[in-house]
Amino acid sequence: MYPNILKKIIEDFQKLPGIGEKTAERLALHLVTKIDNDEIIQFSNHLANLKEEIKYCNKCHMITDHDVCEICSNPNRDHHIIMVVADAKDVFVMEKMKTYHGLYHVLGGLVDFSRGITDKDLNIDTLEERLKNAKEMIIATSGTVEGEMTAKYLKSLFDDNRLSVTRLAYGLPVGADLKYADELTLSKAVENRLKY
Amino acid sequence: MYPNILKKIIEDFQKLPGIGEKTAERLALHLVTKIDNDEIIQFSNHLANLKEEIKYCNKCHMITDHDVCEICSNPNRDHHIIMVVADAKDVFVMEKMKTYHGLYHVLGGLVDFSRGITDKDLNIDTLEERLKNAKEMIIATSGTVEGEMTAKYLKSLFDDNRLSVTRLAYGLPVGADLKYADELTLSKAVENRLKY
Incomplete structure (x- = not known):
């Protein structure tokens, strides 16, 4: 019994993570009853411009406002360490730590054969180029099947005597x-136990 | 360190109920990294058209696709009972019960002097007109200060010998x-105790 346009907006909200039918209904009803049209139009315009205005860093593929992102263009960071992550959001998570001072490389996904995502869909050729001047590659993919598969693949490609390949600790x-x-x-924590 | 357009979309999401900064960041990042531009543009268009396409029922002020909503135009409903609610979303909640067969009247808010909302900002003149043919008015405002104030005001306006004015039970x-x-x-449950 929802008006047609409201149904569509409920469906749009449901495409977002963690938003089920009930929440989507609540958000859409709030928009129509509590938010001024000016603000809704602004929201609409921001969405329309999102992919157009977002740039990807020429070097690390991170989302940015510039041609080269703030991290890659920062001379105070260690340009010899490259942390490889799946997505832009992993970079934001890592940066919140404020203790890592190397660079990043955003793969744009993980190897996932079940969904037809192979190494050719990821930013791996540009990684190879960047690793020529690097001393360490930290593989920071998640501990899922796809994360592990991608980590192993990266190690097999780039592990040589010159480059130190490391992986985030499990524990x-x-x-x-x-x-x-x-x-x-727990078994990883035992396996990777450290001298105390 | 978020790109500018992403910051704006994070702010837009934060205007919605139950969405804080962290959730807004997650939703915005999901949009930019996981959703195709076609779908984002669709979402944007739906928002742009929302207030334009939504109609308000000529009789009860419920949001609808038509001039008169499906409930008011349904001859199988009891047109002599009018349930007065604050918002359109209250109608959806009530309709989920599937046991109420009267009509509704959407006030479009509650009397709230602290925010300058008086009876003149609510759909009360049209309610008066509709009550002329009604036998019962069920006041279904919430149990908050504003809900109670509005309920008392409605009772004072329309309580006469002809019209039965009722209120949702507390308990x-x-x-x-x-x-x-x-x-x-608990005290309301005791006060309104029923013969067993």
């Missing part, structure tokens, strides 16, 4: 109780 | 344990 989350760790995480 | 939620009820709800 217990800091501050978490043993009993909340899943078995895989 | 314990069905299936809930006594210990989870707040004191006000």
Whole structure:
């Protein structure tokens, strides 16, 4: 019984992560009853311009306002370390730490044969070029099947005597109780135990 | 460090209920990295057309695709009972019950002197007109200060011998344990106790 245009907006919201039917209904109804049309039109314009205005860094493929992103163009960062991540959002997560001072390389996805995503769909040729001047490649893909597959593939491509290839550590989350760790995480924590 | 257009979209999302900064960031990043531009442009167009395409029922002010909404134009509903609600979304909530067969009247808000909303900002003149042919007015405003104030105001305006004015019952939620009820709800449940 929702008006047609409202149904469409409910469907649009449902395409976003973590938004189910109920939440989508609530958001769409809020728009129509509580938000001024000027603000809705602004929102509409921002969406229309999103992909047009977003640039991708010529070097690391990170989303940016410039031709080369703020990180790649920062002379105070260590240009010999390149952390390879799946998505732009991983870079934002890492940058919140404020302790990593190397560069990044955004693959634009992970190898996933079940969905037909192979190395040719990822930014790997440009990575090869950048690694020529690097000392270390930190593989920071997630601990999923696809993350592991991509990590192994990158290692097989670029592991030579010149370049140090490292991977993010697996283990217990800091501050978490043993009993909340899943078995895989726990076995990784034992396997990768450090001298105390 | 977010690109400019992404910052704007994050702000747009934050205007929606239940969406804080973190969620807004996640939604905006998902749009830019995971959703095709065609779908984003569609979303943008739907928003641009929202307020233009939405109509308000000539009789009850409910949002609709037509001049008179599906409920007001349904001859199988009881046109002598009018349930008065604050917003369009209250009608959707009530309709999910599937047990109410009267009509509605959408006030378009509640009396709220602290925000300068008086009876003149609400759809009350058209309600007066409709009540001439009604037998019962069910006041279904919420149990907040504004909801109570509006309910009292409506009662004072329209309570006469001809029209039966009723109000939704307050009491314990069905299936809930006594210990989870707040004191006000509990005292209302005692006050409005029914013969068993």
